[in-house]
Amino acid sequence: MTIRSTLGILLSVFGLMLLALLVTQGAATYQNYKDRSEQIVIDQARNDLLSAIVGLQNDRARIVLIDGSADSALASADILYPSVEAMRRASETLSEIGTDTLQELGAAISRQVALLSFQADEFAAVLASGDEDAIWTQSFVGIGQIDLMQQRLLEIRRGILLEVGIADTTLGGLQMLRNYIVSVNNSLQRNRVLALRELEAGQFSLPPATRQIDENSRTLQAADSVYLETVRLFDENLIELASALSDFLTQTYIPAETRLMRAVEAGQDGTPERLDWIATGDEAGGLIDGMLETVFDRSQTYLAQEQADALNTLRRLSILSVFALVMFGLSLFIIARHIVTPLEQVRKKMLDLVEGDLSPVALEKFLLQDLRGMVDALRVFRITGVRRERLTQERLSLHAQIAEAHHSLKADMNAASKVQLSQMPAPGLVGKIRFASFFAPSHVLAGDTFDYLELPDDRVGLFQVDVAGHGAAASLVSVAAHIGARRALRSLKPGDSLTTAVKTLNAHWNPEMTYFTLALAEFDTTANTGRLVQAGHPHPVLIRRDGTISRLGDGGLPIGVLPDAEFEEIAFHFEAGDRVLVFSDGIYENANTENEIYSEERFIQFLTENATCSTEVLLHNIREALDAWTDGGQLSDDVSLVIAERV
Amino acid sequence: MQFSEKSEGSLLLLEIGETRLEASNAPELRELLIGRIETGRDQIILDLQHVTFMDSSALGALIGGIKKMGPLGTLALAGATGPVLQLLKLTRMDKVFALYPSATAALTEMGG
Numbered sequence: 233m234t235i236r237s238t239l240g241i242l243l244s245v246f247g248l249m250l251l252a253l254l255v256t257q258g259a260a261t262y263q264n265y266k267d268r269s270e271q272i273v274i275d276q277a278r279n280d281l282l283s284a285i286v287g288l289q290n291d292r293a294r295i296v297l298i299d300g301s302a303d304s305a306l307a308s309a310d311i312l313y314p315s316v317e318a319m320r321r322a323s324e325t326l327s328e329i330g331t332d333t334l335q336e337l338g339a340a341i342s343r344q345v346a347l348l349s350f351q352a353d354e355f356a357a358v359l360a361s362g363d364e365d366a367i368w369t370q371s372f373v374g375i376g377q378i379d380l381m382q383q384r385l386l387e388i389r390r391g392i393l394l395e396v397g398i399a400d401t402t403l404g405g406l407q408m409l410r411n412y413i414v415s416v417n418n419s420l421q422r423n424r425v426l427a428l429r430e431l432e433a434g435q436f437s438l439p440p441a442t443r444q445i446d447e448n449s450r451t452l453q454a455a456d457s458v459y460l461e462t463v464r465l466f467d468e469n470l471i472e473l474a475s476a477l478s479d480f481l482t483q484t485y486i487p488a489e490t491r492l493m494r495a496v497e498a499g500q501d502g503t504p505e506r507l508d509w510i511a512t513g514d515e516a517g518g519l520i521d522g523m524l525e526t527v528f529d530r531s532q533t534y535l536a537q538e539q540a541d542a543l544n545t546l547r548r549l550s551i552l553s554v555f556a557l558v559m560f561g562l563s564l565f566i567i568a569r570h571i572v573t574p575l576e577q578v579r580k581k582m583l584d585l586v587e588g589d590l591s592p593v594a595l596e597k598f599l600l601q602d603l604r605g606m607v608d609a610l611r612v613f614r615i616t617g618v619r620r621e622r623l624t625q626e627r628l629s630l631h632a633q634i635a636e637a638h639h640s641l642k643a644d645m646n647a648a649s650k651v652q653l654s655q656m657p658a659p660g661l662v663g664k665i666r667f668a669s670f671f672a673p674s675h676v677l678a679g680d681t682f683d684y685l686e687l688p689d690d691r692v693g694l695f696q697v698d699v700a701g702h703g704a705a706a707s708l709v710s711v712a713a714h715i716g717a718r719r720a721l722r723s724l725k726p727g728d729s730l731t732t733a734v735k736t737l738n739a740h741w742n743p744e745m746t747y748f749t750l751a752l753a754e755f756d757t758t759a760n761t762g763r764l765v766q767a768g769h770p771h772p773v774l775i776r777r778d779g780t781i782s783r784l785g786d787g788g789l790p791i792g793v794l795p796d797a798e799f800e801e802i803a804f805h806f807e808a809g810d811r812v813l814v815f816s817d818g819i820y821e822n823a824n825t826e827n828e829i830y831s832e833e834r835f836i837q838f839l840t841e842n843a844t845c846s847t848e849v850l851l852h853n854i855r856e857a858l859d860a861w862t863d864g865g866q867l868s869d870d871v872s873l874v875i876a877e878r879v
Numbered sequence: 880m881q882f883s884e885k886s887e888g889s890l891l892l893l894e895i896g897e898t899r900l901e902a903s904n905a906p907e908l909r910e911l912l913i914g915r916i917e918t919g920r921d922q923i924i925l926d927l928q929h930v931t932f933m934d935s936s937a938l939g940a941l942i943g944g945i946k947k948m949g950p951l952g953t954l955a956l957a958g959a960t961g962p963v964l965q966l967l968k969l970t971r972m973d974k975v976f977a978l979y980p981s982a983t984a985a986l987t988e989m990g991g
Binding site: 698699700701702743746747749768769770771787788789790793794797817821827829831832868869 | 972
């Protein structure tokens with residue numbers, strides 16, 4: 233999971249959520265605005281419907297009066313037509329907008345329009361004819377139709393209310409007020425009809441009629457208090473409006489009506505009361521019309537305000553949405569430009585560094601401090617890398633030089649080793665002495681050396697040198713020792729002191745040079761004798777012809793330790809078949825893999841066991857014993873051994 | 880190279896902790912001896928009781944030490960046994976060094 237993909241996913245989720253929020257919020261706000269717009273139109277339709285209902289109520293009363301022809305002023309030619317027009321407007325409005333239900337309701341109104349229109353035409357026709365019977369019949373049928381229609385329209389009005397609901401308390405209050413007006417108008421018109429009929433008959437002959445009027449009055453009063461309270465509950469501001477009608481009804485109209493009925497009951501003429509009652513009834517009708525208009529104005533104004541508010545909210549939300557989207561886009565740009573891209577570049581450069589690309593870190597100066605820190609770190613890595621690379625190169629070059637030097641040194645050593653080996657005498661007969669030898673340097677060059685040479689007067693000389701230490705330095709010293717020892721032997725006249733020769737050699741040895749041990753011997757093959765000086769060198773071994781073994785010498789200081797050292801000469805018989813073994817301490821001081829040295833005792837024991845072997849076999853066995861002890865590994869000290877056999 | 884040292888008056892006792900004195904540690908032995916001698920110690924006892932083997936290089940280091948020492952100085956070897964003692968005898972080192980059977984003996988003799 234990379235930073236890029238993680239940020240991508242997070243930002244996508246965030247962006248989608250933001251978008252969803254804006255869309256939801258926007259849709260809700262837009263819907264609110266649309267609803268408000270629709271409510272304005274529906275309110276108009278409802279108002280038209282209400283006008284139609286009130287108109288029908290009024291027309292009903294007029295039709296009753298036409299029937300009685302008591303007060304022709306109440307009747308007029310345009311009876312029912314205003315209601316038809318109001319209903320048509322409502323129907324058209326509902327059919328044009330809204331849901332299926334509203335359209336159905338619109339269609340229902342439309343059917344009532346057709347019916348009422350027919351009725352209106354019929355009335356207009358019979359009124360024009362002046363035929364009283366026809367008028368009476370038409371009135372009788374018409375009232376039933378109007379009652380039914382009024383019922384039907386109230387149902388439709390309820391249907392609309394159910395469909396659109398009441399949006400808030402203000403609208404609820406207005407709705408209540410309208411219901412109140414309709415109810416008041418209904419009671420008012422019905423009382424008017426009842427009272428006029430009774431007046432036409434000349435008296436309130438039928439008690440039920442009086443009771444009906446009283447009942448209608450009580451309904452008015454009851455409705456009055458109930459509606460007032462309800463309206464108050466919904467909207468305080470409407471109470472004044474509602475009270476105006478209520479006050480008029482309770483204080484003016486109902487007392488006038490009561491006075492009229494009491495006068496008629498008392499058998500009085502009652503004309504002043506009747507005129508007064510009709511006048512207040514007309515006034516109430518006007519008040520109701522005015523109120524309906526005011527309520528409609530209020531609801532339209534209120535809805536228009538609501539619509540404007542919704543539009544404002546929609547505008548604000550749109551601006552906010554655009555701003556939020558722009559900010560989101562800007563965030564995306566900043567994250568991509570100043571975080572993700574730099575990180576990618578740093579990552580790529582880092583991988584390049586790991587791959588060994590040490591070219592300079594050519595990244596721009598990033599905006600964010602952390603990233604600048606990373607780039608600085610990369611630069612440090614690179615410099616470290618460059619330094620390491622240089623060191624590696626230097627090391628490799630040094631290594632190559634060392635390898636070359638080592639190679640050259642090894643070649644030199646090998647060449648020197650060849651020179652050293654060529655200096656060693658070949659085995660074989662010298663005078664009457666047969667020499668055999670075994671020489672093994674622990675390193676390429678040895679500090680051990682030996683030589684044997686024929687001397688005048690049947691004499692044979694032998695020496696062996698072991699320079700302290702081993703390797704190149706010891707081998708160079710051994711060359712000097714070799715020359716010195718050989719010169720000492722060469723200048724040795726018959727009967728000359730061996731110790732004097734060795735003392736001279738010791739005295740002339742450069743004290744700056746390493747000391748060495750020396751065994752120097754001279755054999756006289758005429759006298760069958762040998763003599764020997766042992767200077768720090770291991771005691772030589774004398775093996776007699778019969779295999780008996782003895783050690784020669786009592787030791788002595790090595791050469792180069794004390795310039796005035798004294799030495800001893802050891803004389804011994806040396807007859808045909810006798811053998812002398814001269815060796816450096818390396819023959820018994822090499823260690824095995826457990827770091828244990830072979831030891832002088834073990835070596836002498838070995839020689840004792842092999843004393844009767846021929847020189848060749850003895851030499852072979854010594855070689856094998858040494859190999860077995862060191863397990864064929866590196867020698868820790870040079871090994872040299874010379875066997876001199878008197879033939 | 881393992882060693883411990885102890886001063887007894889003008890005497891310096893150096894006890895060698897190694898079992899083998901050979902080419903590999905001979906230069907250190909030489910440096911040790913030369914170093915002590917250069918600081919003015921001229922009565923040195925080298926306790927070799929733990930040493931079981933000594934080769935010519937190590938002997939060379941001892942000889943280097945005695946050569947550095949002035950005519951009045953003493954380098955004593957104490958506690959040499961086995962091959963070490965054999966080597967010292969073979970090379971007649973009793974003529975060069977004072978040899979003692981043990982460090983205690985050396986301290987007694989030299990201190991007295």
